Structures are given as C-alpha cells and as structure tokens.
Amino acid sequence: MKIIITGGAGFIGSAVIRQYMASTEFEVINLDALTYAGNLESLIEVEDSPRYHFEQVDIRNIKELERVFNQYQPDAVMHLAAESHVDRSIDGPADFILTNIVGTYNLLDVAKKYWDSIEGDKKDHFRFHHVSTDEVYGDLEATGLFTEETSYDPSSPYSASKASSDHLVRAWHRTYGFPIVITNCSNNYGGYQFPEKLIPLVTLNALEGKPLPVYGTGEQIRDWLHVDDHARALRLVLEKGKTGDTYNIGGHNEKTNLEVVKTICALLDKLVPDSPHIPHEKLITYVTDRPGHDIRYAIDANKIAKDLGWLPEETFETGIEKTINWYLQNAEWCQHVQDGSYQRERLGAGEKT
Numbered sequence: 001m002k003i004i005i006t007g008g009a010g011f012i013g014s015a016v017i018r019q020y021m022a023s024t025e026f027e028v029i030n031l032d033a034l035t036y037a038g039n040l041e042s043l044i045e046v047e048d049s050p051r052y053h054f055e056q057v058d059i060r061n062i063k064e065l066e067r068v069f070n071q072y073q074p075d076a077v078m079h080l081a082a083e084s085h086v087d088r089s090i091d092g093p094a095d096f097i098l099t100n101i102v103g104t105y106n107l108l109d110v111a112k113k114y115w116d117s118i119e120g121d122k123k124d125h126f127r128f129h130h131v132s133t134d135e136v137y138g139d140l141e142a143t144g145l146f147t148e149e150t151s152y153d154p155s156s157p158y159s160a161s162k163a164s165s166d167h168l169v170r171a172w173h174r175t176y177g178f179p180i181v182i183t184n185c186s187n188n189y190g191g192y193q194f195p196e197k198l199i200p201l202v203t204l205n206a207l208e209g210k211p212l213p214v215y216g217t218g219e220q221i222r223d224w225l226h227v228d229d230h231a232r233a234l235r236l237v238l239e240k241g242k243t244g245d246t247y248n249i250g251g252h253n254e255k256t257n258l259e260v261v262k263t264i265c266a267l268l269d270k271l272v273p274d275s276p277h278i279p280h281e282k283l284i285t286y287v288t289d290r291p292g293h294d295i296r297y298a299i300d301a302n303k304i305a306k307d308l309g310w311l312p313e314e315t316f317e318t319g320i321e322k323t324i325n326w327y328l329q330n331a332e333w334c335q336h337v338q339d340g341s342y343q344r345e346r347l348g349a350g351e352k353t
C-alpha cells in the first residue's frame with residue numbers, strides 16, 4: 001500500500017511513518033514543506049529505506065501537489081500537515097488560514113481529481129484520512145465528554161481553522177462521494193515534539209533552571225495520549241474505518257496542566273538526582289492566561305474502541321516517564337530543532353497583532 005503522508009516531518013506524522021516503515025507492505029511518501037516544526041532528523045532511522053520517499057512540497061502549491069499524485073499514484077492519503085500551535089495562531093492567524101484551510105482545500109481538490117482518474121480496486125479502496133483535533137469542539141464544563149456528535153464550537157484561530165478544514169473534508173464526501181475518514185484526537189505527548197508545546201518546554205526549561213510557565217492557575221484540564229498510541233489509532237482508522245465516518249481518539253488521561261508540570265518536576269528530581277535545580281517544582285511561575293483558553297477537553301473514545309478494537313497501550317504514568325527519558329537522551333535533537341528563531345519564549349499572550 002502506497003500512502004502519501006502530509007506533515008510527515010512533524011511530531012505525529014514522523015511517529016506514523018516510523019510505524020509504517022516497520023512493516024514491509026507499506027510504501028510512504030512524506031510530503032512536507034519543512035516549516036519551523038518539520039524536522040527530518042526525526043526520520044533518520046527510515047530515510048535510507050527504498051520504501052520511503054521525501055517530497056519537500058507546500059500544500060499551498062497546487063501544481064506541486066498534482067506532480068506528486070501523478071508521480072506516485074497513491075492508494076491513500078493521510079493528511080497531517082498543519083500549523084499546529086494555538087499560541088502562534090493568536091500572534092499570527094494568517095498562516096493557519098492559508099495552510100490549514102486553503103492547503104486542505106488544495107489537497108482535497110487534487111486528491112479528488114486523482115481519484116476520478118483511477119479505476120477498479122484502486123478506486124474502490126482509495127482513502128483520504130484527515131487528522132484533526134478535539135479542540136474543534138470548544139470547551140467542556142467539569143463533566144461530560146466530547147463524542148463524534150458534539151457540535152463544533154472552536155475558540156482559537158487554530159481550532160477554528162481545523163474546524164473549517166474538517167467541514168471541507170466532510171463536504172467533499174457528502175457532495176462528491178469522495179472516500180474520507182476524519183479523526184479528532186486529544187493532546188499528544190511523546191518524544192520528537194517541538195519544544196514550544198507544554199511537556200517538552202517544561203522539561204527543557206527545568207533542566208536549565210529556567211522558569212516553568214503555567215498559564216493562569218494551571219487548572220485547565222486536557223486528556224493526554226501518547227503519540228505512539230495515536231499513530232496506531234490513525235493507521236487502524238485509515239485501513240479499517242468506515243468511509244465518511246469520524247472517530248474520536250483519546251487517552252482517558254484527564255490531567256490539569258499544573259498536575260502535568262508537577263509530574264515532570266518530580267520525574268526530573270528522580271531521573272537527574274545531581275541537578276542543581278532540585279526541587280524542580282520551585283521553578284513553576286504563574287503567567288497571564290492565554291486569551292480564550294478553554295477550561296476542559298475530554299474525549300469519549302468508545303466508538304473507536306467498540307468498532308475497531310483500539311485501546312491505548314500507555315497510561316499517562318508509563319508514557320510520561322518514557323517521554324522525559326527521551327528528552328534526557330536526545331539533547332542533540334532538541335538543540336537542532338531550536339537552532340532557528342524559537343528559543344522557548346512566551347508566545348500567544350494576545351499582545352501582538
């Protein structure tokens with residue numbers, strides 16, 4: 001099976017590619033523009049495989065997308081390429097509109113024309129899998145869970161752009177019968193995540209004795225899922241999900257941001273016993289909350305469990321320790337991804353235009 005994976009040099013895309021490459025029946029075309037968030041060092045272990053191809057292509061470029069589809073004649077597309085950081089979307093929404101909405105439209109347009117041109121089994125089995133987030137559903141009170149039927153109510157420019165792209169993908173199915181599946185997943189964590197996101201940011205700051213920023217009171221609740229569990233779920237939905245359907249993916253791991261930060265601090269106290277910054281918890285610094293910060297996200301992942309038999313393999317406790325160990329052992333990777341402009345400064349306070 002030949003799959004175009006967009007955003008394959010990013011955090012989740014590279015985890016999916018590493019899993020696919022472990023199985024000889026798959027050939028992968030990684031289509032990625034290599035923005036600040038894309039890093040081919042995450043794919044060193046697969047880059048020499050004859051079943052792996054890399055195309056540095058921007059999904060805003062229709063001509064280049066057409067070239068890649070014509071050249072590789074894929075059996076499926078898994079679409080992960082996106083601007084993905086909420087704080088950046090507050091400081092500069094334009095890139096989110098252009099990549100997440102217009103880019104997804106370009107990809108749908110090119111993939112649909114390609115699908116029109118193929119025949120037989122290849123056409124019958126073709127799949128376009130759109131990877132999205134639980135943030136499209138907006139905010140929850142203290143109780144309740146997001147199901148596949150929850151109405152969309154996005155709060156940030158990021159989640160609004162992802163909601164728009166979900167609607168486009170669904171419309172391509174309803175209007176043109178284009179064979180799509182959509183997944184909406186909770187917060188991911190794991191190795192190879194760009195250190196603007198909470199867990200790597202806090203880990204790397206703590207190791208250097210820098211302040212650990214907690215937004216507001218840190219009471220916001222997120223449902224955390226290890227990226228390898230997400231990658232397994234994505235592969236299952238692409239191969240076995242029902243055409244036209246949506247699947248929510250979550251880890252049954254609701255934690256407040258403050259709990260997550262304190263867990264990282266306690267693990268670093270244990271794993272780096274000679275650190276001059278013990279107890280790391282004293283580095284916690286409360287900063288102005290993010291504008292429009294949703295209070296709670298929590299996923300009902302029963303449909304994917306019942307219909308496709310997916311369950312996460314990691315608990316938060318096992319996954320977070322593996323993750324912290326990964327950042328401790330991969331300082332060079334962390335250094336290289338930050339060699340560009342980003343130095344873990346505060347983004348998205350809503351003060352810029």
Ligand SMILES: NC(=O)c1ccc[n+]([C@@H]2O[C@H](COP(=O)([O-])OP(=O)(O)OC[C@H]3O[C@@H](n4cnc5c(N)ncnc54)[C@H](O)[C@@H]3O)[C@@H](O)[C@H]2O)c1
Binds near residue numbers: 011031162
């Ligand atoms: N990280 C999470 O917790 C999470 C949770 C649910 C859903 N998602 C979704 O999963 C997908 C992947 O997320 P991630 O955390 O791996 O993101 P990421 O920011 O780590 O990676 C995004 C990748 O997309 C590429 N990209 C960006 N703009 C592009 C463009 N115009 N053309 C081609 N490539 C482009 C980047 O170079 C990068 O490699 C996104 O669609 C995101 O919305 C993420």
